[in-house]
Amino acid sequence: MSMNVPRRIPYLVLIAVGAVAVFVILVLSGRVTWFSTQPPVEFLNNMDHNRKAIPQSANGFFADRRSVRDPIEGTVARGLEVYPLGMGDIDLVDSVNIDPALERTAFVMARGQNRFNVFCSPCHNYDAKGNNRITTGRGQWMGIPDLTREQTGALTNARIFHIISAGQNLMPSYADKIAPIDRWAIIYYLRSLQGDAALGQ
Amino acid sequence: MFSRRFDMAVKLGGAAVGAVAGIVFLVIYFGVRNDVADVGYRPEQPVPFSHKLHAGNLQISCQYCHAGVEVSGHSPVPTTQTCMNCHTIVLPESPQLAKVRESYEKGEPIEWVRIHKVPDYAHFPHARHIRAQIDCQSCHGPVEQMGVVSQYKPLTMGWCLECHRNPEANIVGARPISGVFTGQMHDMKDLKDSTYIYKPIAAQVQESEPMVVPSFGNSMSALPAHSVAGIPHPKKAGLGPENCSSCHY
Numbered sequence A: 001m002s003m004n005v006p007r008r009i010p011y012l013v014l015i016a017v018g019a020v021a022v023f024v025i026l027v028l029s030g031r032v033t034w035f036s037t038q039p040p041v042e043f044l045n046n047m048d049h050n051r052k053a054i055p056q057s058a059n060g061f062f063a064d065r066r067s068v069r070d071p072i073e074g075t076v077a078r079g080l081e082v083y084p085l086g087m088g089d090i091d092l093v094d095s096v097n098i099d100p101a102l103e104r105t106a107f108v109m110a111r112g113q114n115r116f117n118v119f120c121s122p123c124h125n126y127d128a129k130g131n132n133r134i135t136t137g138r139g140q141w142m143g144i145p146d147l148t149r150e151q152t153g154a155l156t157n158a159r160i161f162h163i164i165s166a167g168q169n170l171m172p173s174y175a176d177k178i179a180p181i182d183r184w185a186i187i188y189y190l191r192s193l194q195g196d197a198a199l200g201q
Numbered sequence B: 001m002f003s004r005r006f007d008m009a010v011k012l013g014g015a016a017v018g019a020v021a022g023i024v025f026l027v028i029y030f031g032v033r034n035d036v037a038d039v040g041y042r043p044e045q046p047v048p049f050s051h052k053l054h055a056g057n058l059q060i061s062c063q064y065c066h067a068g069v070e071v072s073g074h075s076p077v078p079t080t081q082t083c084m085n086c087h088t089i090v091l092p093e094s095p096q097l098a099k100v101r102e103s104y105e106k107g108e109p110i111e112w113v114r115i116h117k118v119p120d121y122a123h124f125p126h127a128r129h130i131r132a133q134i135d136c137q138s139c140h141g142p143v144e145q146m147g148v149v150s151q152y153k154p155l156t157m158g159w160c161l162e163c164h165r166n167p168e169a170n171i172v173g174a175r176p177i178s179g180v181f182t183g184q185m186h187d188m189k190d191l192k193d194s195t196y197i198y199k200p201i202a203a204q205v206q207e208s209e210p211m212v213v214p215s216f217g218n219s220m221s222a223l224p225a226h227s228v229a230g231i232p233h234p235k236k237a238g239l240g241p242e243n244c245s246s247c248h249y
Helices: A011-028 A090-096 A106-124 A157-166 A180-197 B004-032 B034-038 B051-057 B080-087 B095-106 B126-131 B157-165 B167-171 B188-193 B201-207
Strands: none
Touching (some): A090 A157, A106 A180, A157 A180
């Protein structure tokens, strides 16, 4: 073999090695990841997982493995406001649901709009007219009332509070999702949507 | 100098040792670097719930199901009752919902597989971040586009600090998509045309003016008072994660 023949620089090999090196560095630094259904392997878990009750997680201490315990029978958690009326008790509403008559500040109305859009709009739509984005065209769910009609506008605030809290017909109770003060804010916002139809306030 | 056989043995042995060392390195590296290993965790859930359908297409706000996230440190996984609010009427016979109906009738919770978890010695308060108007996507990624949810961000301390030291750079783009401001989702189909997504953070905060008035509902304390040009800013003294006991308590 002659020593004088200059060796050609293997560009292709260099490029390939460079690409592999870049890929390895990206993977090691976490820039490139891929999906896995398996839980991540943790050799040194750095005490990430303690044996303690975490909200809504499984816990071997209890026979039914729930860390969230049901309240003891006949007790109510401190600060929890339980709505006392059932779905059929709509005639008792005026003595139970006392309108706190919050000042209709911009913030209260924005809060009402926020809660209305989150919890009510899936069925009643953002404008409360009932043509929502979920059931329209799917034919699943008929007869969602237009809340801006006069019949609804004539309901008192206490009655609307009752319907939100205890449900009505197909509508379930939202007492566990919307705090009482937020329900009043929703009612004020609904009144602003009803405009002239809002006779009951 | 050596026999051909010995030469071959040395080469093979070297290759074997190299391969084993490489595999051991990778296993230990990904075992230790939890931030790298955790991203992309996409477990199979007991019920094939699609966030893409519910939050993306149907535009149901995150907080409809994860109700209470704005007043609680823990972001609640919805109860079976929440599913049945609609699914008593919508698709009541669907075989994919068999476990939901069973859970509802027996009163036993569905065991969803947890994806996002900070270490047990650290506390992440959801409520504070929601009330500082940080969008869900900032930490959870584009959940409304995920058919099956996976972890999107590493959720390590370094990652937390990266955002807290420079929030403007990290939370601007995605902010109002999940409706933290108004409860109204923004249609993912029109996302490119959305006037919200490319707006600078200062303008977004001005638009959301009502939210910065304190004391309402369950959240009776004032919203973050420290701000830079009207933006709730965690960098200011006393508010931030520069204090160890902000998260480790």
